[in-house]
Each structure stands twice: as C-alpha cells, then as structure tokens.
Amino acid sequence: MTSAHTTRRAPALPRASAARRGSAFLTAHPRVRLGLLLAAPLFWLVVVYIVALVLLLVTAFWTVDSFTGEIRIDWTLDNIVTVLTGALYQTVTLRTVGVAAAVTVIDVLLALPIAFFMAKVAGPRLQRILVIAVLMPLWASYLVKAYAWRSVLSQDGILEWLLAPLGLHTPGYGLTATIITLSYLWLPYVILPIYAGLERVPDSLLEASSDLGGRTWRTMRSVVLPLAFPAIVAGTIFSFSLSLGDYITVNIVGGASQMLGNLVYTNVGAANNLPLAAAIALIPIVIIFGYLALVRRTGALDNL
Structure with missing residues (x-):
C-alpha cells in the first residue's frame, strides 16, 4: 500500500519542484516580479489610452467628403489650421481655460481650510466623519448633482428665495453658474490630495513655529504652505483637467455658453465631422500635457 501510494503521488513532485524554482527565481529577481505584476495593467493602459490618443491624432489629419459626409483618409493640415486660426476656436479656448482656472482657484481656496482642519485640528473620530462627508458627494450621480444645481440657480430656485430679501438675485444660467x-x-x-499632504506635515514644526512666536497666519504662510505646496498643485491637476474637458455641465447650467467640449460634441454628433472634432480635442490635450510638464518639477505628481 505504501509503495502504491508513493507511486501515485510521484508525478506531483516535478510540478512542485518547478513551482519552487519559479518562486525562488521571482524572489531573487524583484524587477522581473514587478514587471509581471504590471504587465496586464500597462498593456491595458497602452491599448485603451495611448493607442486611443494616437488614433485621435491621426483622425485630425483626415477630411470629410462634403457631398457624402463620409470620412476620407486624405492627409491634410486643414483641420489643424482651422482650429488654430479660427476666431471662434480661439475665443472658446480662452473661455474654457478661464473657466478651468477660476474653478481651480475657488476649489483651492475652499479646500485649504477644510483640509487643514481635517488634518491638524479635528480629532481621530471627527477626522473620519469629515473624510466620509467629503467622499459622500462622489457617491451621487454626476448628472443628479448638475441638475440639482440647475434647480438651485434657476430664477425660482432656493438661492433666489434666499437672496431676494437682501435685494440680490441669482446669476442665472451662464458662465457664472458653470463655474459654481x-x-x-x-x-x-x-480636498483629498491637500488633506493627504497636510497629514504628512509634522506637528512638531507647527509647535516649533508657535514656540518661536509665529502667529497662525505666519505659520500657515511660512511653514504649512511651502510643505503642502506639492499637494496643493496635485489637487489643481484634477480640478483644472476635469473642468477643461467638461461639456455636460455647460449644457445643463451654461445657457448659451460654449466650451471646447461642446464644440467636440457638436462636431461629432450634429455636424458629423469627426476629423474637425479630433482637431479641437487636441487643444485641451496639449494644454493639460503642458500643465503637467510645468507641475512635474514641484513634486506634485508624487502626491497623486
């Protein structure tokens, strides 16, 4: 019985030995192990993101048959020249960048005190509650929140009701509503990247500043802000890039205003001019890559 049992289990030994050799090889070569772990997500990133961007760039150099409306693979710079020289596209680009910059400034001014209170003032329990409170809006649908603000900012909305006794009125639909x-x-x-960055600021530095006579604003300006600056810039990447490519909010609360995303959507849908839409879409892509290149030196990308 013992011999037979041993004979039946003998084939499993080479497999176990191969598994051990493979495990030992991966243990001795951490770079190979890391490469195998990253292979699948990197492949997906290359296929879905980078290849899609390349195809978008290629499409921008094609043309549309004015008679049939079909896309023709005739290489030309006409779409790029139209986007770069057209007064409409220049105006909309400046408007889009302006809206994205305004949203970024407002969010940073609001996020800094909230994140500082969460990281340095609130106790552990309150800190967890505040983190949940910050995350809760993300659980709701984007469209639900946008339409909720449409209702709030309408002429008969709750904001108008609150401002009327003060002799004020809502801004109505337009760029102001879009920015809000x-x-x-x-x-x-x-908030979240700034909060994470402020948590890494040692409390001992704040205490040292206080011991040396530094007041609250002096400590914030000379100690907290320089150390948290990369985290602040990391937060601006999200607000700036997301605002730069948004078109749904403008359609909901922007009234007759247009941003680059609206022009892309119009040319893809109603105008059926995919090459021109691709050329327009290259504008925010170039802007955000330029922005990332500028902030890379601040170490902000390490906080993402």
Whole structure:
C-alpha cells in the first residue's frame, strides 16, 4: 500500500519542484516580479489610452467628403489650421481655460481650510466623519448633482428665495453658474490630495513655529504652505483637467455658453465631422500635457 501510494503521488513532485524554482527565481529577481505584476495593467493602459490618443491624432489629419459626409483618409493640415486660426476656436479656448482656472482657484481656496482642519485640528473620530462627508458627494450621480444645481440657480430656485430679501438675485444660467457647479463637482478631488499632504506635515514644526512666536497666519504662510505646496498643485491637476474637458455641465447650467467640449460634441454628433472634432480635442490635450510638464518639477505628481 505504501509503495502504491508513493507511486501515485510521484508525478506531483516535478510540478512542485518547478513551482519552487519559479518562486525562488521571482524572489531573487524583484524587477522581473514587478514587471509581471504590471504587465496586464500597462498593456491595458497602452491599448485603451495611448493607442486611443494616437488614433485621435491621426483622425485630425483626415477630411470629410462634403457631398457624402463620409470620412476620407486624405492627409491634410486643414483641420489643424482651422482650429488654430479660427476666431471662434480661439475665443472658446480662452473661455474654457478661464473657466478651468477660476474653478481651480475657488476649489483651492475652499479646500485649504477644510483640509487643514481635517488634518491638524479635528480629532481621530471627527477626522473620519469629515473624510466620509467629503467622499459622500462622489457617491451621487454626476448628472443628479448638475441638475440639482440647475434647480438651485434657476430664477425660482432656493438661492433666489434666499437672496431676494437682501435685494440680490441669482446669476442665472451662464458662465457664472458653470463655474459654481464645476467648483462643487470637483471640490472633493482637491480636498483629498491637500488633506493627504497636510497629514504628512509634522506637528512638531507647527509647535516649533508657535514656540518661536509665529502667529497662525505666519505659520500657515511660512511653514504649512511651502510643505503642502506639492499637494496643493496635485489637487489643481484634477480640478483644472476635469473642468477643461467638461461639456455636460455647460449644457445643463451654461445657457448659451460654449466650451471646447461642446464644440467636440457638436462636431461629432450634429455636424458629423469627426476629423474637425479630433482637431479641437487636441487643444485641451496639449494644454493639460503642458500643465503637467510645468507641475512635474514641484513634486506634485508624487502626491497623486
């Protein structure tokens, strides 16, 4: 019985030995192990993101048959020249960048005191409650929140009701409403990186500043802000890039205003001009890559 049992289990030994050799090889070569772990997500990133961007770039150099409306693979720079020289596209680009910059500034000004209170003032229990409160808006649908702000900012909305006794009125639909709504939508994405960065600021530095006579604003300006600056810039990446490519909020609360995303959507849908839409879409892509190149030196990307 013992011999037979041993004979039946003998084939499993080479497999176990191969598994041990493979495990030993991966243990001795951490770079190979890391490469195998990253192979699948990197492949997916290359296929879905990088290849898609390359195809978008290629499409921008094609044309559309004016008679049939079909895309023709005729290489030309006409779409790029139209986007770069057209007064409409220049105006909309400046408007889009302006809205994205305004949203970013507003979110940073709102996020800094909230994140500082969460990281340095609130106790552990209150800190957890505040983190949940910041994350809660992310659980709701983007469209629900945008339409909720449409209701709030309408002429018969709750904001008008609150401002009427003061002799004030809501801004109505337009760029101001767009900035308000986008600031609300992206605020959690700015708070969380700043909160994470402020948590890494040692409390001993704040105590040392206080011991040396530094007041609250002096400590914030000379100690907290320089150390938290990379985290602040990391938060601006989210608000700026997300605002730069948004088009749904403008359709909901922007009235007749247009941003780059609206032009892309119009040319893809109603105009059926995919090459021109691709050329327009390259504008925010170039802007955000330029922005990332600028902030890379601040170490902000390490806080993402």
